Amino acid sequence: MTYLADVRALARKDLLLELRARDTLPAMLLFVVAVFVVFHFSLPARSSDLAAGGLLWVAVLFTALLGLGRAFVPEREQRMFDGLVLAPSDRSAIWLAKALATFAFLALAELVALPVFALFFHGIGGATILAFLLADIGICSVGTLVGAMAVVTRARDLLLPLLFLPLAIPILIGGVGASVVAAPGRYLAFLALYDALFAVLCWASFEYVVTE
Amino acid sequence: MGRSHRIPLPALATAAFVLVTTAVALVFFVAPTDADQGFSQRIFYFHVSIAFTAYLCFGLGAWKALVHLWKRDPNADLESYVGIHQGLIFGSLVLITGSIWARISWGHWWLWSENQLVLFLVLFLFYAAYFMLRFSIDAGPQRANLCAVYALFGVVLIPVSFFAIRLAQRFIHPVVFTRHGAAFGGWIMVTYLVSQAAMIVLAYTLYRVELSGKRLDARLRELRRAYA
Numbered sequence A: 001m002t003y004l005a006d007v008r009a010l011a012r013k014d015l016l017l018e019l020r021a022r023d024t025l026p027a028m029l030l031f032v033v034a035v036f037v038v039f040h041f042s043l044p045a046r047s048s049d050l051a052a053g054g055l056l057w058v059a060v061l062f063t064a065l066l067g068l069g070r071a072f073v074p075e076r077e078q079r080m081f082d083g084l085v086l087a088p089s090d091r092s093a094i095w096l097a098k099a100l101a102t103f104a105f106l107a108l109a110e111l112v113a114l115p116v117f118a119l120f121f122h123g124i125g126g127a128t129i130l131a132f133l134l135a136d137i138g139i140c141s142v143g144t145l146v147g148a149m150a151v152v153t154r155a156r157d158l159l160l161p162l163l164f165l166p167l168a169i170p171i172l173i174g175g176v177g178a179s180v181v182a183a184p185g186r187y188l189a190f191l192a193l194y195d196a197l198f199a200v201l202c203w204a205s206f207e208y209v210v211t212e
Numbered sequence B: 001m002g003r004s005h006r007i008p009l010p011a012l013a014t015a016a017f018v019l020v021t022t023a024v025a026l027v028f029f030v031a032p033t034d035a036d037q038g039f040s041q042r043i044f045y046f047h048v049s050i051a052f053t054a055y056l057c058f059g060l061g062a063w064k065a066l067v068h069l070w071k072r073d074p075n076a077d078l079e080s081y082v083g084i085h086q087g088l089i090f091g092s093l094v095l096i097t098g099s100i101w102a103r104i105s106w107g108h109w110w111l112w113s114e115n116q117l118v119l120f121l122v123l124f125l126f127y128a129a130y131f132m133l134r135f136s137i138d139a140g141p142q143r144a145n146l147c148a149v150y151a152l153f154g155v156v157l158i159p160v161s162f163f164a165i166r167l168a169q170r171f172i173h174p175v176v177f178t179r180h181g182a183a184f185g186g187w188i189m190v191t192y193l194v195s196q197a198a199m200i201v202l203a204y205t206l207y208r209v210e211l212s213g214k215r216l217d218a219r220l221r222e223l224r225r226a227y228a
Helices: A004-023 A026-044 A049-073 A075-076 A081-086 A091-118 A124-150 A156-180 A185-210 B009-030 B039-071 B076-106 B115-135 B143-172 B186-227
Strands: none
Touching: A004 A091, A004 A156, A026 A049, A049 A091, A049 A124, A049 A156, A075 A081, A075 A124, A081 A185, A091 A124, A091 A185, A124 A156, A124 A185, A124 B143, A156 A185, A156 B076, A156 B115, A156 B143, A185 B143, A185 B186, B009 B039, B009 B186, B039 B076, B039 B115, B039 B143, B039 B186, B076 B115, B076 B186, B115 B143
């Protein structure tokens, strides 16, 4: 039970920080709407709805990248990492809490982005929403781990997309597949499999990312 | 390092040279010309065996990464890095040979419908990022840990991407090319097995050469530091 209490305390800290400072979520919202406008002008007239549906996934992936890039910034700027690692709790709790907080930001961003997309382009089905939910789990679990890696390197913000995008390609395939085909079951199952596999891997290996 | 049970490097290099020469001779002069695709089909003996070797190298890199995290073997980090480096070299060769074949067979340098090629492109991007990661942290236990974790992600990513790319075919390329029929026996089998052995021995030789070079570098640096 102490594990869950640790996770809750850590996640609460992130959400409180965001509530007070408000520097991640508004940026993500503004970014995703701006990307939609850019997409509108990069899709010539008479391009299919399918193209717009695919671009929605790109927009969400980049928005997630924006949020993930900010995820460990407070820890870095306030030199909090050492404190967290030294705290008498399991290190994987740090990962789980951060992934949950990032998931909350991303889900909130999508809560605005998907209706805006429906307004600008075309309607979105239930399978797509379910696919986004599953994809968010994968994006946040892998992204949080990779974000913790990138933040200790010299290249920092430059490195995160490079480390993250190759790992996110299967998520994109599953998500776009679930949004464009008539029977999305196979793609949703694939996304769930990805989530399970990588969540366990991230959970088990986070300790080595933050300790020496 | 006290690893006397290993095959000495000169013997390995000779074996690699003999095997590669035999493989080239078999591929060009002995293996029968494919009735359907003609002479260009011969590149498959190299393409397939290089691809398999690249997987072995990535697997070796991940295995050494696991050994590093698990047993804290001080050599494992460098061995993992060198394994992945060889994997990336062989992976680039897969992209090049696949591209040449695609050009001759289909008239395009790149084919999104070739699963193997697309998978190697994803892996190439992934492992290139591994090098970016490695070279933007100072050497030390933290770098070894981060690289080991990322290398482990690679071996999970390979089957997941393979599966994902096959899934993507269903909505991106409804037509799936299948290569079937060719009886896989006789000289074809022998030629393939020899080229496969040649590539594996070649990769292992290069791995050992690079490893001993890197160790020499490290020792030289230590001596310089002690002297200064």
